[in-house]
Amino acid sequence: MANEQAIQMELQDTFPYLNEKIVVTRERRIWAEVASEHFFEVFDYLVKHPKWDFPILCLITGLDSGDNLEFIYHLARRDGTMFNLKTFVPKSNPVHKTVTTDYFPGAELYERELVDVLGAKIEGLPPGNRYPLPDGWPDGQYPLRKDWTPDMLDKGNL
Amino acid sequence: MVNPEKIVKIPIGPQHPALKEPACFTVSLNGEKLVDLDLRLGYNHRGVEKAAEGRTYTQNMYLFERVCGICSHSHATCFIQCVEEVAGLEVPPRGRFLRTLIGELERIHSHFLWLGVAAHEIGFDTLLMYSWRDREVVMDLLAMLTGNRVNYAANVIGGAKHDVTDEQKAAILKAVDTLEERTKYYIEVASEETTLIARLSNVGRISLEDVKRLGTVGPTARASGLSQDARRDDPYAAYKEVPFSVITDTHCDVYGRTLVRVGELMESYKIIRYVLQNLPDGPIAAKAPRKIPAGEAVSRYEAPRGEDVHYVRGNGTEKPERVRVRAPTMVNLLSVPKMLEGNNLADVPITVAAIDPCFSCTDRAIRVADADGGNAQVFxxxxxxxxxxxxxxxxxxxxxxxxxxxxxxxx
Structure with a gap:
């Protein structure tokens, strides 16, 4: 796990606010938490810095964690190492910038899903069809939030 | 510059007799040439991730097996690998080998299915009949091993559900010999049959740069020269111990995707023989706890159509806090508009089929409109x-x- 620990040490040295926020859980798996205001500094460094080179975005996971929405960006290197970068935005103002324009155009559906099922606001996401909910889905209903239950839905409108 | 008045838009889907699954592709045409493709997806969204939060891990194992009918073992295993990592469970070597066996049998049945569908899309129905006949051989093996042709339920949390007997081993090895002979013939057809080569070459081209930029996965990416395979890069089950090659090709078109898939069939036979000849002794599964501790894990699995990614977060109860699924089509579909740029309308079915979902024909109700959306008329x-x-x-x-x-x- 020398490789993973080297990434951990280097990142902590470069970004002091990541101290004790990076965990290596096993071979090829690194997890880190970063505040949303610092997110793009770390993300840019991981994706674009030639030394680290995480050229693949496997997936974005969105979660409802109480007062916040949590987003996990699952980055990967060609050698199989995954860096799972988490960030949080408040539910009262769940705004985050898109990664489709500057980094991963293939992330479009992941971000549209955050908008549809969790109610995130993704700034800079190019216009396009919604995904994955139907066109008649009522505004303000976000099915993957923990307080949402299927009986809140008036199926007659769909 | 295309004259907007010459653009015709044809909706294919969402419900269409030739579509295997609902999706809507609105193609904009200038004569025969495709100038734009608009995707609308989500018609098959069943809320599986929400449903998982209300079910136990064992129930979820069966639920995720049903994310896809073809790659059912892939999704079930990808999910279970996350759960096992959160629970700190070590799958015994024999269990890992048995998972690999089912995984490769599944790849064979999926690739034969694809070969038939692709052949049908280009009007080569003889190849469809041949390849689906051969697919029956592997479906019978899966039924013999697990009791089911699809949705095999071959896993338990902690290992494999079914062991393999000596008679079953012999039957698998015999069937693999037959399939290998037939696959050699298909490779011969694919490399010598001039009409097949002419029909598939330069159709649905996508460059290595675009594949990397869009994050394309699986045989689609490998046919553009990207050597990427979760079995080798992020090994799971028994793939660290099993020798095999990652098949790539540099044609960058549908022909290349065909060569990669038939090449992968040959690798799957090698893997199956190795697994059966080197099957370790011992238990097939470790005992799993009823409650999975709090924690999270992410797992990757090279399904026949590309890489599956699952994320699981446990909260210390018997039900997960959150499960997230990415199937390969979710990312590969975004490469279809790039592949179809400047292609003929007649190339749409085979190009879409070449990433592995499929459809053909045009819709019966045709909406004709100017490129700016005005003057719409439905016929x-x-x-x-x-x-x-x-x-x-x-x-x-x-x-x-x-x-x-x-x-x-x-x-």
Whole structure:
């Protein structure tokens, strides 16, 4: 796990606010938490810095964690190492910038899903069809939030 | 610069007799050439991730097996690998080998299925009949091993559900010999049959740069020269111990995707032989706790169509806090508009089929509109038929007399 620990040490040295926020859980798996205001500094460094080179975005996971929405960006290197970068935005103002324009155009559906099922606001996401909910889905209903239950839905409108 | 008045938009889907699953592809055409493709997805969204939060881990194992009918073992294993990592469970070596066995049998049945569908899309139905006949051989093996042709339920949390007997081993090895011979013949067909090569070459091209940029996965990416395979890069089950090659090709088109898949069939036979000849002794599963501790894990699995990614977060109860699924089509579909740029309408079915979902024909209700969306007009089937007859009549092609004579003869 020398490789993973080297990434951990280097990142902590470069970004002091990541101290004790990076965990290596096993071979090829690194997890880190970063505040949303610092997110793009770390993300840019991981994706674009030639030394680290995480050229693949496997997936974005969105979660409802109480007062916040949590987003996990699952980055990967060609050698199989995954860096799972988490960030949080408040539910009262769940705004985050898109990664489709500057980094991963293939992330479009992941971000549209955050908008549809969790109610995130993704700034800079190019216009396009919604995904994955139907066109008649009522505004303000976000099915993957923990307080949402299927009986809140008036199926007659769909 | 394309004259907007010459652009015709044709919706294919969401419900369409030729679509295996609902999806809507709106193609904009300038004559025969495709200038734009608009995707609308989500018609098959069943809320599986929400449903998982209300079910136990064991129930979820069966639920995730049903994310896909073809890659069912892939999704079930990808999910279970996350759960096992959160629970700190070590799968015994024999269990890992058995998972690999089912995984490769599944790849064979999926690739034969694809070969048949692709052959059908280009009008080569003889190959469809041959490859689906051969697929039955592997479906029978899966039924023999697990009791089911699809949705095999071959896993338990902590290992494999079914062991393999000596008779079953012999039957698998015999069937693999047969399939290998037949696959060699298909490789011969694919590399020598000139009509097949001509029909598939330069169709649905996508460069290595675009594949990397869009994050394309699986055989689609490997056929553009990207050597990427979760079995080798992020090994799971028994793939760290099993020797195999990652098949790539540099044709970057549908022909290349065909060569990669038939090449992968040969690798799967090698893997299956190795697994059966080197099957470790010992238990097939470790005992799993009823409650999975709090924690999270992410797992990757090279399904036949590309890489599956699952994320699981446990909260210390018997039900997960959150499960997230990414199937390969979710990312590969975004490469389809790039592949189809400047291609003919007739290449749409085979290009879409080449990433592995499939459809053909055009819709019966055609909405004709200017490129800016104005002057829309919807033609019914009867109206478009009438429009065609009148158009030909105006241009000197009239079948009225021929039809009259035919009707008299038939009296």
């Amino acid at each position: 019914s089937w009867e109206e478009s038929r009438r429009f065609g007859i009148d158009w030909y009549r105006k241009n000197g092609v009239d079948f009225t007399d021929v039809n009259k004579r035919l009707a008299q003869r038939l009296k």
